[in-house]
Amino acid sequence: MSDGLTVQLHDLVRNPPPHTTIDVGRAVRGGRRRRRARQVGGLAGALALAGALAVFLNPAHREADTVAGPSVTGGAVLDRYPVFGWLPESVRRGGGSLSIYDVDDERAAIYESGDQPKSAILLDLLVPPGSGEQAPPVNGNPAFWVDDDWLRWRMPDGTWVQAGTNDLPERDVRGVLHRVASELTVVLRPRSYAADALLPEGWRLDRIEVVRLGTETAPRFWEQRVHYTLHGRPVTVRIGWGVSRAGACLDAVSRQSERVTLCADDAETLRRFDLYAVGEGLHLSVL
């Protein structure tokens, strides 16, 4: 298929529409503004670093030092959850929400403001070390900048994490990322659902998400959403407390005695899931 696919992909873009909104001049103007903001931010960051060093070198202030860093002992990517410490005000505003999702064997997280336009901190867990422009160490661990203001650093357990931003109004993006990184911990929580169980023909695991609405200081319960495709139709398994409903849903309990809500677009798909759950050892009991 691959040779034919290459030809088809080229065919697909053979005749692009002539009108385009791309403006190279606008890119230059916007890019210059961002360069200026980075220079201002860099100066502020240098001053902050100098201040931090002064505190560190003064024994009178040593007691104020904090040792950041979680104790992570390994584990699969699906079991990793970020816990944010400091976040910029623009991201916390409006309550904010934390979303964690998996795509195949990738895991990422977003902490996003509740306001419009949404500002966000993006996080990728378990990235390869790679290389890039040297950045100030994060809690004493090596760090560097990759691509466009993504900070990649080594966690105390030896794994690498990277963070970026979207639509952040703060001028010193690098300073923000560095502070977020210095207070970020990654904890291991056992999965509550056998989402990677062997799926029968016709079932496909699309992704897993863990969503928590509310702020870090006033967290609500986690809700885990496991998305499947069954013969082209989406089925979402929702695990958690007080989940909202859409489409056809039924309540069940898992073998771990968790409350599980199964939702699909129609009752027929839902019935198939019920049969699958019974037949494939997911041990769900319909309430």
Added chain:
Amino acid sequence: MAADAEFIEYATAKTPWLRKVAYLLCGDWHQADDLVQAAITKLFVHWQRARRAGNLDGYARAVLVNEFLAERRRFWARWVVPWTGTDEAVAVQDLETALDLRTALDALPPRQRAAVVLRYYCDLSIEEAARTMRCSPGNVKSQASRGLATLRRNLERV
């Protein structure tokens, strides 16, 4: 401002190519224009570093792909919070009425789609695609393989 003039010349010449790659990634010419606009703005910010990279086209393509993946992360977050089922219903409808490769591509998760476009449109090796997507070669192999399988399945259903 020789560097700025050099950037303008490069961006003007490469915009049509980047636009095609962007369209294959996002499936919409308007979104593709937005994606390219954001990517070339970032390229300008890092123009000095990009020039030193040795492979300017590869650098520009990596900026574009990572802009796409970052944007998709936010899209997915908006998609699920709060969950209403509406968007999923639209996706199903799209699948059921799929008539061409474009629709089949739209059904791919972002990273699978990026891997397929980089491997089979941009003709990158596994290692080059991995550098572009900032992941391991094994991950690209997995994403491209799953992407192809999903494409095949979706096209057969048409």
